Amino acid sequence: MGKKGDENRNGPAQQHLDLSRMLAERGVTRRDFMKFCTAMSAALALPVTFAPKIARALDEVQRPTLVWLEFQDCAGNTEALLRAANPTVAEIVLDILSVDYHETIMAAAGHQAEEALAKVVREQKGKYIAVVEGSIPLKDGGVYCCVGGRTAVDIAREVCGNAFATITAGTCAAYGGIPAAAPNPTGAVGVKAAVPGATVINLPGCPLNADNLTATIVHFLVFGKLPATDSHGRPLFAYGKRIHDNCERRPHFDAGQYVEKWGDTGHRKGHCLYRMGCKGPETWHNCPSQKYNDKTGWPIGAGHGCVGCSEPQFWDTMTPFYRRLPQVPGFGIETTADKIGLGLASATALAFAAHGVISAFRHGDESEGAKED
Amino acid sequence: MAKPCLYEKYIWEVPVRVSHWLNFFSIIILSVTGIFIGAARTVALEPSQFVMGWVRFVHFVTAYVFSVSVLARIYWMFMGNKYAGWREFLPFLYRDGRRDMLEALKYYTFIGRKVPNPAGHNAMAGTAYLAVFLLYLVMMATGFALYAEHATGSFLHRLTGWQFVLFSNQGIRLTHHLVMWLLIGFAIHHIYSAWLMDVKERGGVMSSIFSGYKAVKAKE
Ligand code: HEM
Ligand code: SF4
Numbered sequence: 001m002g003k004k005g006d007e008n009r010n011g012p013a014q015q016h017l018d019l020s021r022m023l024a025e026r027g028v029t030r031r032d033f034m035k036f037c038t039a040m041s042a043a044l045a046l047p048v049t050f051a052p053k054i055a056r057a058l059d060e061v062q063r064p065t066l067v068w069l070e071f072q073d074c075a076g077n078t079e080a081l082l083r084a085a086n087p088t089v090a091e092i093v094l095d096i097l098s099v100d101y102h103e104t105i106m107a108a109a110g111h112q113a114e115e116a117l118a119k120v121v122r123e124q125k126g127k128y129i130a131v132v133e134g135s136i137p138l139k140d141g142g143v144y145c146c147v148g149g150r151t152a153v154d155i156a157r158e159v160c161g162n163a164f165a166t167i168t169a170g171t172c173a174a175y176g177g178i179p180a181a182a183p184n185p186t187g188a189v190g191v192k193a194a195v196p197g198a199t200v201i202n203l204p205g206c207p208l209n210a211d212n213l214t215a216t217i218v219h220f221l222v223f224g225k226l227p228a229t230d231s232h233g234r235p236l237f238a239y240g241k242r243i244h245d246n247c248e249r250r251p252h253f254d255a256g257q258y259v260e261k262w263g264d265t266g267h268r269k270g271h272c273l274y275r276m277g278c279k280g281p282e283t284w285h286n287c288p289s290q291k292y293n294d295k296t297g298w299p300i301g302a303g304h305g306c307v308g309c310s311e312p313q314f315w316d317t318m319t320p321f322y323r324r325l326p327q328v329p330g331f332g333i334e335t336t337a338d339k340i341g342l343g344l345a346s347a348t349a350l351a352f353a354a355h356g357v358i359s360a361f362r363h364g365d366e367s368e369g370a371k372e373d
Numbered sequence: 374m375a376k377p378c379l380y381e382k383y384i385w386e387v388p389v390r391v392s393h394w395l396n397f398f399s400i401i402i403l404s405v406t407g408i409f410i411g412a413a414r415t416v417a418l419e420p421s422q423f424v425m426g427w428v429r430f431v432h433f434v435t436a437y438v439f440s441v442s443v444l445a446r447i448y449w450m451f452m453g454n455k456y457a458g459w460r461e462f463l464p465f466l467y468r469d470g471r472r473d474m475l476e477a478l479k480y481y482t483f484i485g486r487k488v489p490n491p492a493g494h495n496a497m498a499g500t501a502y503l504a505v506f507l508l509y510l511v512m513m514a515t516g517f518a519l520y521a522e523h524a525t526g527s528f529l530h531r532l533t534g535w536q537f538v539l540f541s542n543q544g545i546r547l548t549h550h551l552v553m554w555l556l557i558g559f560a561i562h563h564i565y566s567a568w569l570m571d572v573k574e575r576g577g578v579m580s581s582i583f584s585g586y587k588a589v590k591a592k593e
Contacts (some may be wrong), residue, residue: 010545056575104393111485130549165409230525230526231534231537231538234531236525236526240525240526241525242522242523243523244523245523251420251421252420253424253425254423254425254426255419255420255421255422255423255424255425256413256414256415256416256417256422256425256428257415257417257420258413258414258415258426260406260415261413266415271415274413274414275412279543281522282522282543282546284525293448309582311542313541316541317541317542317543317544318543324411325411325543325546325547325550326543326547328542328547328551335392336549337411337547337551337554338408338412338550338554340551340554341550341551341553341554341557342554343556344554344555344558345557345558345561348558348561348562352561352565355481355565356565356568356569357567358435358483359572359573360570360572365480365486365488366572366573367486367488367490367573367574367575367576368383370490370491370492370576370587370588370589370590
C-alpha cells in the first residue's frame with residue numbers, strides 16, 4: 001500500500017492501470033504474479049482454471065477507491081495487512097486500490113486528512129469501498145470514540161452508509177469483539193448493528209487473515225460483486241467450513257488421542273486439543289488451510305486450542321478458553337457441568353431411597369388393582 | 374361386600390411399549406456415548422484407530438432411532454387409546470385432572486394414604502412425562518443442531534440454524550450436556566416410582582410395560 005501514483009490524486013474514481021508495468025517496476029515477474037493468482041483462486045475456493053481469469057481481470061482492472069476507518073481497535077488488522085504474506089503482489093494489488101484514507105499509514109493529518117475522507121464520500125457516493133477496523137460504541141451518544149471531534153457512529157453512518165460496500169476487518173468491527181465483551185462499558189457493536197442500512201461483508205478473526213481480505217477484494221475486482229455470505233455475513237469461501245472438519249489434528253480426534261495436560265506426551269506428539277478446550281468444533285474459518293504468517297502456522301498447529309475468535313461474542317461465549325464447556329451460570333468457576341449433573345443424580349437417588357424406606361414401613365395404603373374407568 | 378372381580382385389562386398398546394423400550398435403550402446408549410464425547414480420554418494407541426469416530430457414529434445412529442421413537446409416540450398420542458392420549462400428559466388443564474394431581478401429590482408426600490391407582494398414568498406421573506417429553510425435544514433440537522454443524526448450509530443446518538441465532542453455540546452444547554443429567558435424574562425417579570406403585574397399587578405396573586395388561590377392578 002502506502003505509495004500511490006500521482007495520477008490518482010485528483011482523478012476520477014475509476015481508471016485503467018497498467019498492472020504489468022507496475023509489476024515490472026516493482027521487480028515482480030509474471031510468474032510470481034500467476035502464482036499469486038493461483039493462490040487467490042485457491043483462497044476463493046475456485047478451481048485452478050480460474051487463475052488466468054483472475055490474472056486477466058486484474059490486468060484490466062478498474063480502480064475503486066478504498067477508505068479505511070479505525071474505531072475501538074488495536075490496529076492488529078492493519079498490522080496483519082502490512083505484514084501480508086505475499087507482500088510484493090498483494091501489496092501491489094492493494095495499490096491498485098486507491099487508498100484515500102487510512103489513519104495509520106496516510107501522510108496527511110488533521111483537517112487535511114478528514115477533508116480527504118469527506119471528499120471521497122461526496123464525490124464517489126455509492127462507488128467506494130469502506131474497510132472498518134474496530135467496534136463502534138453507542139452508549140452515551142457514542143462519546144467513547146471520537147475522531148476529529150465526531151463520534152465513530154456518526155462517521156460510520158456517513159461513510160459506510162454511502163459506500164458501495166463495507167468490509168469489516170476483524171471481529172471487533174464485525175460483531176463488537178473484545179470491546180463488546182461483558183459488561184461492555186461503551187456499548188460497543190459491530191458495523192452492521194451500528195449502521196443497519198449499510199452493505200456489510202464481515203471478515204472476523206483476531207486478527208483477520210490478510211489473505212481473506214485480499215481475496216475478497218480480488219473477488220470484487222474479478223466478478224464485480226461481493227462474495228456469497230453465511231448467516232453471520234461472512235464470505236463462504238473463507239468461513240464456509242468448520243475448523244474442526246479441516247483440522248490437521250482431526251485424525252487424532254477420531255482415533256481417540258487427546259492432549260490431557262499441557263506439555264504431556266500427547267501434546268508433544270501433536271494430539272487433538274479437544275480436552276484442553278479447543279473451540280475448533282464451533283468455529284468457522286479457513287485457518288487450517290489458509291494459515292497465517294506466510295502459511296507457516298496457525299494456533300492449533302502451534303499447539304494451542306482454537307479460541308473461536310471469528311465467532312460473534314467469542315469473548316463471552318467461548319470462555320473459559322481452556323475448558324470444553326462454558327461455566328454453568330450461578331455456580332463457581334471450578335464447578336463443571338458434570339459435577340453438577342452427578343450431584344443432581346446422586347441427590348435424586350438419595351431422596352428416592354429415603355422415600356422408599358419410609359414407604360416400605362408404611363402400611364394400610366395398599367390397593368387391590370386399579371379402578372376401572 | 375363382595376370383593377369386585379379383578380381382571381386383566383389391556384392398557385398399553387404395542388406402539389406405546391415399543392417406543393418405551395426403544396427410548397430406554399437409546400437413552401442408555403446415548404448417555405454412555407455422550408459422556409465419552411463430553412469427557413473424552415485417550416483410548417487409542419495409533420492415529421489409525423477410530424474409537425471416537427465409532428462412539429460418535431453410535432451416538433448419531435442411536436439418536437435417529439430415539440428421535441423416530443419419540444416422534445412416533447407423539448403421533449400415537451393422537452391415534453392411540455385414551456391411556457396413550459395427549460390428555461394424560463396435561464391433567465392440570467381440566468378439573469378432574471387437577472383433583473387427581475392433588476391426591477397423587479398428597480400420597481407421594483405421605484400426607485394422604487389413598488394410593489392414586491388409575492388404570493393409566495396417575496396425574497402427577499402424566500405431568501412428569503410431559504416434562505420429559507419436552508426434554509426429549511430439547512435433546513433432539515440441540516443434538517441435530519450440533520450434528521448439522523459439519524455440513525454448513527445443508528438442509529439440516531438450515532432447519533436447526535435458528536437456535537444459533539437465539540443462543541450461543543456453546544450454550545447449545547451445554548444445554549445438550551446438562552439435559553442428559555436431568556434425564557438420568559428422571560430415570561432414577563421413574564424406576565423408583567414404578568417400583569413403589571407396583572408394591573402399593575398391586576396393579577402390576579412393572580409387568581404392564583412388558584405385557585400391556587394391568588389388573589383392574591371391574592365396576593360393580
Ligand atoms: C437422550 C438423548 C441424548 C443424550 C443423553 C445425549 C448426550 C450427549 C452428551 C452428554 C454429549 C456431549 C456434549 C458435550 O459435552 O459436548 C452429546 C453430544 C452430542 N450429541 Fe447427544 N445426546 C442425546 C441425544 C442426541 C440426539 C437426538 C442427537 C441428534 C443427532 C445428538 C447429537 C449429538 C451431537 C452432534 C453431539 C456432539 C458431538 C461432537 O461434538 O462430536 N444427541 N450428547
Ligand atoms: S485440535 Fe480442535 S479443531 Fe483440531 S481436531 Fe482437535 S478439537 Fe477439532
